[in-house]
Amino acid sequence: MDIPVIKIFDTTLRDGEQTPGVCLEVDEKLEIAQALAKLRVDVIEAGFPIASPGDFAAVSQVAAKIKGGPAIAGLARAGQKDIDAAVNALKQAERPRIHTFIATSDIHMEYKLKMSREQVLARAEEAVRYARKFVEDVEFSAEDASRSDWDFLCQIYTAVIDAGASTINVPDTVGYTSPSEFGALIKYIRDHVPNIHRAAISVHCHDDLGMSVANSLAAIENGATQVECAMNGLGERAGNASLEEIVMALHTRKEFYKAETRIDTTQIYRTSRLVSTLAGISVPPNKAVVGENAFAHESGIHQHGVLNNSLTYEIMRPETVGISRNAIVLGKHSGRHAFEDRLKELGFELDSDTVNMLFVRFKELADRKKMVFDRDIEALVNEKVSLKPEWYRLSYHHVVSGNQMLATATVRLETSNGVVEHASCGDGPVDAMFKAIEAAVGFKVSLQDYTIKAVTSGEDALGEAIVWVECDDRSFSGRGLSTDVIEASAKAYVGAINKMLAVCGVPETSNETGIR
Ligand SMILES: CC(=O)SCCNC(=O)CCNC(=O)[C@H](O)C(C)(C)COP(=O)(O)OP(=O)(O)OC[C@H]1O[C@@H](n2cnc3c(N)ncnc32)[C@H](O)[C@@H]1OP(=O)(O)O
Numbered sequence: 001m002d003i004p005v006i007k008i009f010d011t012t013l014r015d016g017e018q019t020p021g022v023c024l025e026v027d028e029k030l031e032i033a034q035a036l037a038k039l040r041v042d043v044i045e046a047g048f049p050i051a052s053p054g055d056f057a058a059v060s061q062v063a064a065k066i067k068g069g070p071a072i073a074g075l076a077r078a079g080q081k082d083i084d085a086a087v088n089a090l091k092q093a094e095r096p097r098i099h100t101f102i103a104t105s106d107i108h109m110e111y112k113l114k115m116s117r118e119q120v121l122a123r124a125e126e127a128v129r130y131a132r133k134f135v136e137d138v139e140f141s142a143e144d145a146s147r148s149d150w151d152f153l154c155q156i157y158t159a160v161i162d163a164g165a166s167t168i169n170v171p172d173t174v175g176y177t178s179p180s181e182f183g184a185l186i187k188y189i190r191d192h193v194p195n196i197h198r199a200a201i202s203v204h205c206h207d208d209l210g211m212s213v214a215n216s217l218a219a220i221e222n223g224a225t226q227v228e229c230a231m232n233g234l235g236e237r238a239g240n241a242s243l244e245e246i247v248m249a250l251h252t253r254k255e256f257y258k259a260e261t262r263i264d265t266t267q268i269y270r271t272s273r274l275v276s277t278l279a280g281i282s283v284p285p286n287k288a289v290v291g292e293n294a295f296a297h298e299s300g301i302h303q304h305g306v307l308n309n310s311l312t313y314e315i316m317r318p319e320t321v322g323i324s325r326n327a328i329v330l331g332k333h334s335g336r337h338a339f340e341d342r343l344k345e346l347g348f349e350l351d352s353d354t355v356n357m358l359f360v361r362f363k364e365l366a367d368r369k370k371m372v373f374d375r376d377i378e379a380l381v382n383e384k385v386s387l388k389p390e391w392y393r394l395s396y397h398h399v400v401s402g403n404q405m406l407a408t409a410t411v412r413l414e415t416s417n418g419v420v421e422h423a424s425c426g427d428g429p430v431d432a433m434f435k436a437i438e439a440a441v442g443f444k445v446s447l448q449d450y451t452i453k454a455v456t457s458g459e460d461a462l463g464e465a466i467v468w469v470e471c472d473d474r475s476f477s478g479r480g481l482s483t484d485v486i487e488a489s490a491k492a493y494v495g496a497i498n499k500m501l502a503v504c505g506v507p508e509t510s511n512e513t514g515i516r
């Protein structure tokens with residue numbers, strides 16, 4: 001018997017970007033789309049083209065550049081203007097998909113749309129019919145399906161399939177349902193939509209009650225053949241079902257679910273790290289599949305078992321998701337060939353200029369660190385990916401701090417107008433450093449969040465700092481990497497400022513005027 005293939009519809013770039021605080025730039029979305037294509041997802045939802053010129057540009061770029069792999073989808077409300085925007089943004093896509101939606105629950109129809117059931121039904125049908133004039137592949141979503149009347153849902157799905165929808169999506173928009181209830185809904189739809197054999201059933205689950213993955217899997221058990229999900233579970237509020245968990249559940253329990261995906265699981269960890277870096281959202285250490293502790297064994301009994309046979313306590317192998325067991329890889333005496341080889345083994349295909357630039361960074365790191373681990377190398381590559389045009393570049397820093405003195409920091413920043421230098425005191429070394437940077441750039445910076453963690457272990461571990469700053473109600477993240485946590489923090493702060501200036505412009509009080 002053939003095992004059904006479940007389509008993975010990735011919405012990291014659309015619903016994932018609805019994660020509070022996340023704002024990805026066009027080139028960052030393209031970088032993620034390239035990683036998703038390598039991961040072999042079936043559909044990339046690249047954005048909501050009518051939402052903003054940036055979203056439109058991102059969908060257009062992804063449509064133009066990602067070839068020979070996934071379908072590229074653009075979201076559209078049920079209306080001609082939204083659909084026209086999606087059609088235009090998807091013009092260069094090899095396999096364009098228009099994803100149109102309208103809410104079907106009584107509460108959404110009455111209070112949000114202010115439309116009757118009849119009006120919603122007619123609008124949904126019209127939207128699908130209109131979208132079909134431009135593309136063959138049209139998906140229809142009944143927003144808030146899990147809180148909608150089941151018979152009304154069946155009525156609307158029947159109508160949109162007749163109008164030409166080839167996928168009908170059943171979203172649990174507010175993460176309200178439970179696995180057995182959602183599974184029963186999918187079965188009900190299969191049994192009560194007479195033309196369902198002409199469309200694929202998709203689900204899109206949110207994690208408000210922590211059940212998005214369980215709900216998605218229950219839907220698969222009941223006949224859904226497409227799952228919408230996001231890398232690292234990013235998404236509106238508590239997020240979407242996480243791609244890596246669904247894929248690995250199907251992979252690990254294939255005999256139970258009797259279904260598989262086309263995903264190259266060895267690309268999961270790398271894609272997760274890339275998304276985390278570019279979105280500025282750290283992955284919690286205890287996160288399933290991609291968290292730092294997902295394959296770590298702390299207690300003696302477990303370690304004993306794993307030493308004898310890793311299957312005693314590991315249901316998946318780290319290598320299957322692309323986490324290398326290789327401990328020490330390279331050191332200060334390693335050459336360019338070994339470094340390039342290691343990059344390839346880790347799944348990075350980079351041009352020679354980038355490899356040369358990374359090799360210089362690697363040698364600097366190897367001088368400061370006894371052992372360079374795979375994760376250090378991944379971090380270097382991801383840092384390169386997140387490099388933005390720089391208004392300011394940290395060229396020197398000096399910090400003095402202690403338990404009986406006021407911390408003092410001096411920084412020197414390079415700008416296109418020369419060098420600026422400032423010193424400030426603060427409540428601890430990081431505060432002093434941030435204040436010195438603020439004084440050097442010459443304008444007030446609104447710090448929203450700051451975290452620091454070690455990338456690898458040991459006293460000379462690379463520290464990764466993530467800083468969020470705010471401007472015009474938007475948030476911008478910066479990431480810094482160094483064996484010196486103060487330097488990592490300063491780099492992250494300067495990086496976030498550079499990102500902010502690219503969008504909000506350079507304030508008048510700034511001592512910088514040009515772009516490098
Ligand atoms: C469940 C989901 O995740 S859906 C996707 C949610 N994502 C987003 O909203 C992010 C991007 N959104 C945006 O940039 C903006 O909301 C826009 C550009 C889409 C619309 O902006 P605005 O025109 O200013 O409208 P606003 O967002 O305030 O209100 C939404 C309007 O769309 C209507 N609407 C909402 N959903 C739909 C739908 N699926 N089909 C048709 N109309 C809809 C609402 O009734 C409201 O109409 P009104 O302006 O006539 O009252």
Ligand SMILES: CC(C)C(=O)C(=O)O
Pocket residue numbers: 015101141142143144169171172173174204206
């Ligand atoms: C547009 C739909 C699929 C959605 O994002 C939701 O209902 O959560």
